[in-house]
Amino acid sequence: MKQITAHTAAELLAAMEKRELSARQITAAYLEQIEKTDRHIGAYLTVTAKEALAAADAADTARRQGRAGSLCGLPVAVKDNICTAGVRTTCASKMLADFTPPYSATAFKKLQAAGAVLLGKTNMDEFAMGSTTENSHFHPTKNPVDPTRVPGGSSGGSAAAVASRQAPLALGSDTGGSIRQPAAYCGVVGLKPTYGAVSRYGLVAFASSLDQIGPLANTVEDVALLYDAICGHDPRDATSAPRDYTPTRTALWQDISGLKIALPREYFGPGLSAPVKQGILAAAHRFEQLGAEIVETTLPSLDSALPAYYVISSAEASSNLARFDGVKYGFRAAGFTSRDEIYLKSRSQGFGAEVKRRILLGSFVLSAGYFDAYYKKAQQVRTLVVQDFARILDTCDMVLSPVAPTTAYKLGEKQGDPMQMYLGDVYTVPVNIAGLPAVSLPCGRDEQGLPVGMQLIGRHFGEAQILRAAHHFAQSYREERA
Numbered sequence: 001m002k003q004i005t006a007h008t009a010a011e012l013l014a015a016m017e018k019r020e021l022s023a024r025q026i027t028a029a030y031l032e033q034i035e036k037t038d039r040h041i042g043a044y045l046t047v048t049a050k051e052a053l054a055a056a057d058a059a060d061t062a063r064r065q066g067r068a069g070s071l072c073g074l075p076v077a078v079k080d081n082i083c084t085a086g087v088r089t090t091c092a093s094k095m096l097a098d099f100t101p102p103y104s105a106t107a108f109k110k111l112q113a114a115g116a117v118l119l120g121k122t123n124m125d126e127f128a129m130g131s132t133t134e135n136s137h138f139h140p141t142k143n144p145v146d147p148t149r150v151p152g153g154s155s156g157g158s159a160a161a162v163a164s165r166q167a168p169l170a171l172g173s174d175t176g177g178s179i180r181q182p183a184a185y186c187g188v189v190g191l192k193p194t195y196g197a198v199s200r201y202g203l204v205a206f207a208s209s210l211d212q213i214g215p216l217a218n219t220v221e222d223v224a225l226l227y228d229a230i231c232g233h234d235p236r237d238a239t240s241a242p243r244d245y246t247p248t249r250t251a252l253w254q255d256i257s258g259l260k261i262a263l264p265r266e267y268f269g270p271g272l273s274a275p276v277k278q279g280i281l282a283a284a285h286r287f288e289q290l291g292a293e294i295v296e297t298t299l300p301s302l303d304s305a306l307p308a309y310y311v312i313s314s315a316e317a318s319s320n321l322a323r324f325d326g327v328k329y330g331f332r333a334a335g336f337t338s339r340d341e342i343y344l345k346s347r348s349q350g351f352g353a354e355v356k357r358r359i360l361l362g363s364f365v366l367s368a369g370y371f372d373a374y375y376k377k378a379q380q381v382r383t384l385v386v387q388d389f390a391r392i393l394d395t396c397d398m399v400l401s402p403v404a405p406t407t408a409y410k411l412g413e414k415q416g417d418p419m420q421m422y423l424g425d426v427y428t429v430p431v432n433i434a435g436l437p438a439v440s441l442p443c444g445r446d447e448q449g450l451p452v453g454m455q456l457i458g459r460h461f462g463e464a465q466i467l468r469a470a471h472h473f474a475q476s477y478r479e480e481r482a
């Protein structure tokens, strides 16, 4: 018999439906796995063991009484920038190290309403700024595939939790690749939903025009299951899209023959490593064998999307993070003699180096005299990126793309070189800039056995279609490896 934690969420759900397993057994098994392995991985910042077992019992009761929601009894890990009422939500920052929110994010409320069980809160780069989870105030997270390497970021804790079987499902957030890149580095599946598909209410804001909450799991089906539970209109988020969301999970098995998949040639420029290039080309070939058509195309805005992202996201961050001033809530430095000194000392001591870098960069590009040259220009580039994708997706169903230029690198390798770190986001940020959905999933391994990821970028609200293509790909890829 397989260990409980070796199952997919869909399998666990089926086992609970047949009364072969209880939510308590499942939750206890994951808590035990956390206890055993998280010392070496560092995926979690907070583990809510007692509350999880109580929630599992409540889920078992609900199921017995015929009130089981779509995630009834399934454990889930939640990134620590998603507010959970009564449970510490730190954003992996000293600034919020003792912050317990009085309310929950809508996405988390939806999980609870569906019967999910919170296992704990996962590590991340401080305020989601970074690509390695090394920018956490608390500790770095290690990649479960090779603990000398980074798990990616900023949702590195969520990806590592799923990859090390410390959770079957996890929520992350993605501003410029923060779900997709750690999924790729850890060899799991992650979805960045269409901007507006999942409520941002209760997600601590980094860059409001780019942030989205999304699911991570070991299979495409589990990602679909979790996405179906969290998407939907929310009047508390003014950018949430009022529309009908049809379940994506049930559509996964529909045929994909005849799908048109675009492959822009700019992806293959300098910087793309050989193993990732091979993985993407092999994936394209596999899609052709599955009956899809690969269409070569161009994405001329690719190179300018990256600087535009860092201008826009930092500008928005400098404004969003102004609320952390040592007065209303969060960290307050000791030894001040004036109001200005509270601000100055609290922010100087409460934020880490990367967060300060982004605030400075953001304030600079918004300042009088520089606004037109940087911020306005970046917004113009944003329009070009939107137009590029619109042109491609007018005739093609989706775009096939690398997730990151390389596989997971060593801990500490890029820590002192922020520019190198930023360059790793070249393939993921255009998707946020255009507000499109994209799923990241494994498509190969390099010589050292490290996972290579690919992403499928869809039309706005085209989650069902990209998940379907990803599911077919993963099925055939797994069959071959087995």
Ligand SMILES: NC(=O)C[C@H](N)C(=O)O
Pocket: 128, 129, 130, 131, 153, 154, 173, 174, 175, 176, 177, 178, 179, 313, 425
């Ligand atoms: N937040 C993200 O999506 C990660 C991106 N690497 C950033 O630092 O902005």
